[in-house]
Amino acid sequence: MDANTIYAVVDIETTGTNVAEGNRMIQFGCVLVQNGEIINHFNTDVNPQTSIPQSIQALTGISEAQVKRAPLFDDVAGTIFSLLSDTVFVAHNVNFDFPFVNAELERVGYPRLDIQAIDTVTLSQILMPTVPSYRLHDLTQYLNIVHDHPHTANDDALVTGELLIVLFKRMLELPIVTLQQMVAEEAELPRDTGEVFKWGLAEVRRHPRSLPDYLYVSHGIALRKTPVITATDDREYTYPRTKKNKLKRFPEHFEWRADQAKMMNLVYRQYTDAQTANQPLIVEAPTGTGKTLGYALPMAYLAQKFDKQVVIATDTVLLQNQLINQTMPLLERMLPFETHAEVVKGNAHYLDLSRFKISLSQTDHSKQTQLIKLRLLVWLTQTATGDLDELHFKNEPPYLxxxxxxxxxxxxxxxxxxxxxxxxxxxxxxxxxxxxIVNHAFLIQHADLLGDNFHQPYLVVDEAQHLADYALKTQRQKFDFQVSLSTSRRLMELLDPENEYGLTAATDGLTLNDDLNTFYRWLIEFSRQLRALSDYLTNHFKAQFGGKFTKPYKEIVISEDDWVGFLTQREGLFEQLDILVGKFQDRLAKITDSFYKQSNRWLKSDEELFLRFSHAVNAITDAWDTLSAIRQAPKHEEAGTGSYLYWLTISNDLSHIMVASNLMTVEGFLSQQIYSHFQAPMFTGATLFSSNRSQYLYDQLDLDRAAVKMRRLKSDFDFAAQAKMYISNDAPDIKDEDAYNQYVSHTLIQALSQVNRPTLVLFNSLAAIEAVYERLTDAIHPKQRLILAQGISGSKEKLIKRFMDEDNAVLLGAASFWEGIDLPQDKLQLLVIARLPFDSPDQLETKVQYERMKAKGKNPFYNLSLPKATLRLRQGVGRLIRTRQDYGAVIVLDSRLVSRHYGQTILKTLPASLPTMTGTVPQLLSDMTKFFKKHKSISHDS
Structure with missing residues (x-):
């Protein structure tokens, strides 16, 4: 490859993926690119002399009638062979297109093309590392490349050619040091894709240029400079209380929302009035209120006025990113003074540059790891945060x-x-x-750091209904004896003086060797004592495990008194192990320092051995810290006796035991361990209350109801005109799962055939989704409706993306799909609730919670199960109407909503103006058809 190389950018459409099985090409498209310009193009339909599957016709829009008049491949093979000879073949997924083209050429008597081939998917992943999706259509949208006819060969080839030009331009703008590192990695990329970077390095060396101002080089890695932030100004600014003054500050065309303005004033008054400034505030702000700006604007003025900081804790990393990328830029346009926001996440979200640099010197046989290293090198020239979430890894790769x-x-x-x-x-x-801006988990784990370092800042808890769940989750600890014993065995093998391939052999004759030998002796003792502790624990609770095992493992709950008794009985053994782990940590620091001071003498294999040693020691000490947390749990003063659940998990041969603990109530925990580090907190969310009288939210937030100011804002959506709820009264008994799943499937098939609208179906379990999905896909052809299912069709992000790309798709989801997904106006018009969202009472922790409530004289159904299900149903229904322009219908298939007394309690929490109809499924579907006829059609209306 050189500057004058001609790149033949190819896309093909086919009847299937395998030529040997009789699949054939039906369309060929090619553009030629040279010196950063498209210089020629060629495209043709191809008669495959076989049928085209309906799914392919639906995807590409290429019909059998269209290709019937087209030339056979035999007739165009010579032109294609001549066109591609002496070029570099390029495709978006080259490992499909290139072999298929060669197989077709060989089939009709031409030789295989002996040319280089490169892949634009891989190049895009490396050179645009922060793009969320590398599908061709998504990349063209990201780059504003016009892509009118996806899945047609001529249009796909054209936009891939334009993409290639962009990618080459980006590569040639990289610093020479980055390209050097990339080439040095010798990554195994598809076909000849790696040769692109060698050519790029040679080109940059031929035409050197100075490093851009926004970059610098540190220890051989090009990094982006981070902006310097200085102290904010201390002038006084007047908060805009009136509509007139607010409108002066609002950007042009910004939608005025009366309840948002009310919320702003409510928050500002709360913390400027001496009588309420120390009082917690709860504001339920329904969807459409604009709650994030509703609290962010007054909090900015409060922070400026009193020279304080504001900690915003929200539910997820995704919502953190929305706040920083959407709300904060808008807020900055509205303020007369500068403000600054930072997202803070857990340590594991950030790249450690030293660890990354060490990893570059190690040979990796994993193609995935090689690719990630190249992506990281490019990303480091772009990122100012080092936040690995910017790279959108779908499943966290082991390399990280x-x-x-x-x-x-x-x-x-x-x-x-x-x-x-x-x-x-x-x-x-x-x-x-x-x-x-933090997430709930970070707040729970680092409240003291945030509060004490920043002198009791303001605290806003957004999506507050989730805080208790995160508090309980972050206090959940599990220690697996077998895992730690296995890790210590691997470490002993690594340090065994008799192992000629071990770390001790590599350091023979050095003072470092003495430290490693000492470590080896400590490990032998640690392993012996840990095994003894495991045996003592098994024997101590053996009687409680009962008789015959019906499963490979058994779980038993142990009382706090029994656990404390065991800790006291084995106190001496725990102390000895504590001392050994302390020695591990101290000696590891000394060994690490000594090792890297002599970094010039080590081979790559030595560094790899040392990293294995270091990681294993850290794994042991981290695990021991977890066991220490389980031991300390009963001593927490903030939690009363019985606040923690303890359980053991043991294998049927009694050889493998785990001990775990979990905080069972936030009572006393949130108020003392979290809120005490801040000003009186503010809590908000779209769906907080299961009813006006319910104590549930106050218990979940560990708040004294009498000491809290609460305000519920009203939605200004016109539910009477925008929506309708349908409730089935002919469902079978919910306990008969097979019959119920059959009923849900049959009803959905009827509904989807009569109402051709984008549909979300909410379930309680993945097992129910699987059962219904199988029946739906048997009955509905993909050309009619695309059926997507959680646990079957990909990750949550992928499912939502595909759902939004289609006009009338059907998405089956559970758990996280009940909330936190925000679909635009025309992307969701029918919501189906397959079953009321009650928690399973069979879970160990749920059983214990129920028993605790009964012991306090409370009814667990009405005090816990029903409020949780009610909130979740409110959140599910909230997916449907998100703006004043939305419209749609919700159908609840669970007849308990009308047949049980508690159903009325749930219904009262839904908007009073929401029209509701109860009836048999045929009656409901008949009325629903009329409902949609009243509203404007979408492009695929029935």
Whole structure:
């Protein structure tokens, strides 16, 4: 490859994926690219002399009638062979297109093309590392490339050619040091894709240019400079109380929302009035209120007025990103003063530059790891945060375990990247940051750090209904004896003086060797004592495991008194193990320092051995810290006796035991461990209350109802005109799962054939989804409706993306699909609730919670199960109407909503103006058809 190379960018459409099985080409498209320009193009339909599957016709729009008049491949093979000879073949997924074209050529008597071939999917992943999706249509949207006819060969080839030009331009703008590192990795990329970077490096060397101002090089890696933040100004600014003054600050065309303005004033008054400033505030702000700006604007003025910071805790990392990328830029346009916001996440979200640099020197046989390294090298020229979430990894690759940050405690000033460290820079910026955006899990784990370091900042808990769940989840600990014993065995093999391939052999004759031999002796003792502790634990609770095992493992709950009794009985053994683990940590620090001071003498294999050693030691000490947390749980003063659940899991041969603990109630925990570090907190969310009288939310937030100010804003949606709810009264008994799933499937098949609208179906379990999905796909052809299912059709993000790309898809979801997904106006018009969202009473923790409530004289159904289900149903129904322009219908197939007394309690929590109809499924579907006829059609209306 060189600057004058001609790149033949090809796309083909076929009847299937395998030529040997009789699949054939039906369309060929090619554009020729040279010197950054498209210089020629060729495309043709091809008569495959076989039928085209309906799914292919639906996808491509290519009919059998269209190709019947087209030339046979034999007739165009010579032209294609001549066109592609002496070029570099390019395709978006080259490992499909290139072999298929060659197979077709060979089939009709031509030789295989002996040319280089490169892949634009891989190039895009490397050179545009932060793009959420690398499907061709998604990339063209991202780059504003016009792509009118996806899945047609001529249009796909044309946009792939334009994409290639963009990719080459981006590559040639990379710093030479980055390209050098990329080439040095010798990554195994599809076909000849790796040769592109060798050509790019040679080209950049021929035409060198200075490093851009926004980049610098540290220890051989090009990094992006981070903006310097200075202290904000201390002038006084008047909060805009009136509509007139607010409108002056609002951007042009910004929609005025009366309830949003009310919320702004409510928040500002609460914290400027001496009588209420120390009183917690709860604001339920329905969808459409604009609640994030509703609290962010007054909080910005409060922070400026009282020189304080604001910690916003929201439910998920996704919502953190929405706040920083959508709300904060809008807020900055509306304020007369500068403000600054930072997202803060757990340590593992950030890249550790030193660990990454070490990993570059290691040979990896994993193609996935090689690709990730190249992506990271390019990303480091773009990122100012080092937040790995920017890379949108779908499933966390194992490689990231070796390069994520282990926290500030792990960083020393001897680290070569100390000055560049992303986490250190982040915490430096926080001093000058007004808004610190965290998620609930981070708040629970680091409330003391946030509150004490920043002198009791304001606290806003968004999506507050989830805080208790995160509090309980973050206090859940599990220690597996077998895992730690296996890790210590691997470590002993690595340090065994008799192992000629071990770490001790590699350091023979050095003072470092003495430390490793000492470590080896400590490990032998640690392993012996840990095994003894495991045996003692098994024998101590053996009687409670009962008789015959019906499963490979058995779980038993143990009382707090029994657990404390065991801890007391084995106190000496625990102390000895504590001492050994302390020695591990101290000696590892010494060994690491000594090892890297002699970095010039080590082979790559030595560094790999050392990293294995270091990771294994950290795994043991981290696991022991978990067991220490389980031991400390009963001593927490904030939680009363019985606040923690303890359980053991043991294998049927009694050889494998795990001990676990979990906080069972937030009572006393949130108020003392979290809220005490902040000003009186504010809580908000679209769906907080199961009823006006319910105590549930106050219990979940560990609040004294009498001491809290509460306000529920009203939705200004016109539900009478925009929506209708249908409730089935002919469903079978919910306990007969097979009959009920059959009923749900049959009803859905009827509904989807009569109402051709984008549909979301909400379930309680993945098992129910699987049963219904199978019946739906048997009955409905994919050309009619695309059926997507959680647990079957891909990740949540992928499902939502595909659902939004279609006009009338059907999405089956459970759990997280009940809330937190925001579908645009025309992308959801029919919502089906397959079953009321009650928690399964069979879960161990749920059973214990129920028993605790009964012991306090409370009814667990009415005090816990019903409020939780009611909130979840409100959240599910909230998926349907998100703006004043939306319209749609919701059908509840669970007849308990009208047949049981508690159904009325649930219905009262839904908008009073929402029209409701109860009847048999045929009656409901007949009326629903009329409902949709009243509203404007969508492109695929029935």
């Amino acid at each position: 375990d070796s390069v994520y940050h282990h926290g500030m405690a792990d960083l020393t000033d001897t680290d070569p990247f100390y000055e560049d460290d992303f986490l250190r820079r982040l915490y430096q910026r926080l001093k000058y940051t007004r808004f610190i």
